[in-house]
Amino acid sequence: MAAPCPERLSEAERDAAGARLRGSGLRATAPRRSLLALLDAWEGHHAVDDLAAGLADLDHPLPRQSVYNVLADLVEVGLALPADTGPGRALYERASSWHHHFVCVACGAVVDVPCVVGDKPCLEATVPGAEIDEAQVIFRGRCADCRDA
Numbered sequence: 001m002a003a004p005c006p007e008r009l010s011e012a013e014r015d016a017a018g019a020r021l022r023g024s025g026l027r028a029t030a031p032r033r034s035l036l037a038l039l040d041a042w043e044g045h046h047a048v049d050d051l052a053a054g055l056a057d058l059d060h061p062l063p064r065q066s067v068y069n070v071l072a073d074l075v076e077v078g079l080a081l082p083a084d085t086g087p088g089r090a091l092y093e094r095a096s097s098w099h100h101h102f103v104c105v106a107c108g109a110v111v112d113v114p115c116v117v118g119d120k121p122c123l124e125a126t127v128p129g130a131e132i133d134e135a136q137v138i139f140r141g142r143c144a145d146c147r148d149a
């Protein structure tokens, strides 16, 4: 999946990210501010390698392992989400309301799909003795571009 053209992260964007970090109880370190600002600027779903490359392009280089660590911090406080798109590279996105994903089997495009029910657990299931938190649904098929091709 091609990453969008990197733009420069403005000081205002990184400051806004810093405020959100502090609001979530995290110290607003430079790596966290840069990565959160990048997720906000790019939108969409991104692999760790793409995020590391994006940060390098933007003159805020961060080793891959640090990108993982920062993402784990952001996920823990709910500022970023691991996007459940099935097997393959782990993708991350900025936090938004609970949703599902459509994955194009031809080009790999990932598109957000609003939760049909609107809230977890999305689907009812009977699992004796269990308490169900969520049901993750992955829609697969061909996106509009691939369908027309």
Ligand SMILES: [Zn+2]
Residues within 6 Å of the ligand: 104, 105, 106, 107, 108, 109, 142, 143, 144, 145, 146, 147
């Ligand atoms: Zn496609």
Ligand SMILES: [Zn+2]
Residues within 6 Å of the ligand: 045, 083, 093, 099, 100, 101, 111, 112
């Ligand atoms: Zn998503």
